[in-house]
Amino acid sequence: MGIAEVEKSIQNELSLTILLAERVIKSAKEAESFKPENNDLASQVAQLSQHLRAIARLTTASPTIYDRPIRRVAADLTKSLDRALALCHKCKHKKTNVLRHVLSITTTTDFKKVGNLLESSSADVHWLLSIFKPDSENGTINLSLPPIASNDPMLAWVWSYIAAVQMARAEAAQGLATLAWGNDRNKKIIVEEKGIPPLLKLLKENSNPDAQNAAANALYNLADDQKRIKVIADAHGIPIIAKALSETPMRVQVMLVNLVSRMVEQDFEVQEEFGDENVTRQLVSLLGMDVDLEDFKDVGSSRTATSLHSLVHINKEMSRMVDSSLSSGGSLDGSRQYIGKKEKEREGESMEVKSKLKVSCAIALWKLARRSLLNSKKITETKALLVLSKIIEKEEGELQMNCLLAVMELATVAESNADLRRTAFKPYSSAGKAVLDQLLRVINEERSVALLIPATKAIGCLARTFPAKETRIIEPLVALVGDRNSEVAAEAAKALGKFVCDDNFNRKEHSKAIIEFNGVPKLMNLLRTSNRSQLHLHELILLCNLAINVGNSKSLEQERALSVLERAARHVVLQHPDLRELFSKAIHQLTLCQIGAHTQAHLGTE
Structure with missing residues (x-):
């Protein structure tokens, strides 16, 4: 419904109520019985009519006036006026003495009832006028209780x-x-x-x-x-x-x-x-307001250097506003003044407000990125990954953690979208390298579970991004499999599982690296010492893929991986039938490799 229709509707509603009030006044004046009561009634309705006209003038002067209480009061008043009009009609012709005697008690009671209803309506209308005053005398808002809301203050x-x-x-x-x-x-x-x-x-x-x-x-x-x-x-x-x-x-x-x-x-x-x-761009700009990205300047690329330098010194959103202002006929000087004003406002803010804003922006970014390819692309098209990496490196506490969560959510979306992985998380690009360096630093240096888990998840989601020779990723993840915190250890096993699964082109090389860094004993120890009531699905999937990729490993045989998988297979397949083929393939591969190894050992003794 458009504004014009709303104006017409409220004007019509008030006009109809005012016309009804005039009919009551006229009918009361024409009454031939109970003239004193009718005169009082006419006087009461006349006052109401004046106040209604005042409200109608308000609605005309302020087309966007809040009309909900006006409608409710007008509807309630219309019912009272209808009763008053019906009562006046009863008094329009003289009654015989007998009828007068029969009807006088009822009619007197009706006049009292209608008078009370109109009195309540009058209080409602007065209240309406009071709440639409621009300011009350003492500057407070009128929170009095009108009769219409007596049942629900x-x-x-x-x-x-x-x-x-x-x-x-x-x-x-x-x-x-x-x-x-x-x-x-x-x-x-x-x-x-x-x-x-x-x-x-x-x-x-x-x-x-x-x-x-x-x-x-x-x-x-x-x-x-x-x-x-x-x-x-x-x-x-x-x-x-x-x-x-x-x-x-x-x-x-x-x-x-x-x-x-x-x-x-x-x-x-x-x-x-x-x-x-484009809220994402503004959030990245606010998050990176104090971030120095000079360390990331690409040597020999003046365009990139300029772009990075501009993020340090100029809010990108301000530049967009300049363009918008010019395209709409604004002046460049005016836009520059606006930017200067915003910069001064920023400098004048307290560190507490800046800190709160940065934390809020980091939270908003990871929530915007979560499960959204559109938003994740928009975020990574800015310098967000560089900003997030720098904050993860330099800050600590809530801001650091939420920036890490933002990286994790972006990586989670990238896991299922090859284009986003290639464009945003390329390992040898400035952004990709910065992110990877900080994820590895957190895994190697931090002991906080709140930081280790999102960092580990993020690396697991990006597993298909890394080349086979990038072994520096595997070693810290293997170390986390042996972490004393079972949640961290399980998350590390889940991440490693993505490096060696069938979807990963470099799965065999990654599997060899896990074996080389003594990953099997840590994994088997995790399976043995953890709560036996848990299924440990991701740990078992990792073990299956290791068996398939490097089944001839002595480490797998020494740690009795075959017997572990055989025992677990029955329980897993019952709950996850889709994993039947994976477990069968792993058990078959280990059985073949171990038979071959024993045969060679037997021939060697002969």
């Missing part, structure tokens, strides 16, 4: 706050955020009463950072459910949020980035829509 509060948000009042948006925090019923009321469009309008059109931050906070508290997220998206919230992210101060950007994270976490369509709005 929260409804009146929501109406008051939304009306004030529509008038760009920051404290009202914060009030909605407070009501929505941790209360699903309040969230439902806010959405049903059309509170999301005014919040988005406040975010889009208001230049007051406090108001924008409050709006973003309220939207964040509402966006914890897929249905409510869809309401935000349907109200064109995604482009509004994306645009605000590129224009607001850092403290507002923190809340907006958190909002993006929450929305994409629960809705894949929203995740892709944010990618279409």
Whole structure:
């Protein structure tokens, strides 16, 4: 429904109610019985009619006025006026003495009832006028309780706050955020009463950072459910949020980035829509605001050097804004002033705000990348991998961990897409080498499980990227198979399994490297000492592939790999029938190799 239709609808609704009020007044004045009561009724309705006209003028002066409470009050008032009109019609002709005696008690009671209804409606209309004042005398929002909301006070509060948000009042948006925090019923009321469009309008059109931050906070508290997220998206919230992210101060950007994270976490369509709005580029730019990428400059490539240098000194999103400004008739000087202003704002922010923003951006990036080829491509087309690698190297704590998770999610998507692996994670490119170096450094030097697991997963996902001679990857993974933490050890075994599986062209060379680095004893020890109630599927798959690729290894025979696989096969195949062929092939290969080895040994003794 367009704006014009909404205006027409609310105007018509009020006009019909005003016309009905005029009919009641006329009918009351024409009454031939109970004239005092009818005169009082006419006076009461006349006052109501004046207030209704005042509300109608408000809707004309402010086409985007929040009309939900107006509609509810007008609908309730219409019912009261219908009862009043029916009562007046009863009094239009003189009654005989007998009829007058019969009807007088009932009619007097009816006048009292209708009077009470109109009195309540009058209080509702007064309340409406009060909430649409630009400012109350003491600057506070009217949270009084009108009769129409007596059974549900929260409804009146929501109406008051939304009306004030529509008038760009920051404290009202914060009030909605407070009501929505941790209360699903309040969230439902806010959405049903059309509170999301005014919040988005406040975010889009208001230049007051406090108001924008409050709006973003309220939207964040509402966006914890897929249905409510869809309401935000349907109200064109995604482009509004994306645009605000590129224009607001850092403290507002923190809340907006958190909002993006929450929305994409629960809705894949929203995740892709944010990618279409190029939110990923802005997030990478904010994440890398203090990152020095000079170490990664390619010697002899001035274009690459310039590109890298620009990321250190100039926010790429600002450059896009310059182009946009020029194409739309803006001046270059004006755009430069805008960039300069943003740079000064950035320099003036506290380290705490900068730190929060970077952590939020890292979280948003890995959530945007998760299971999304579109977003992963967009992220890696920037200098994101270089930025992430540098932060993993230099930072620690929450920021380091979330950057590592971002790399892991990108690698997970790349595992099933050869083009992304080749373009983003080529081992000898600046980005690919930087990522690999940091993943290996984490595996070799860190002892935190929270860091080791995503680093190990990422390397496993990229297993098909590495050439056979890249043996420096295998050794640290083998070492982790012997880690005291069973979760880390299992993840390392899973990663190694991807190096030796049938899909990996270099599986035989990688298998030999695992044997060379004493991987079989560590793997067998992991299988023997771990909880026997667990299936250890990935460890067994690794053992099967080693048996198939290098079944003649003495290490496999010495560690009794054949008997281990024979015992495990029955349990595994029952739960995973698709692995029957793998286990059969591995057992067959080990049996042949061991028979051959024993035959040669026997012939040698003769």
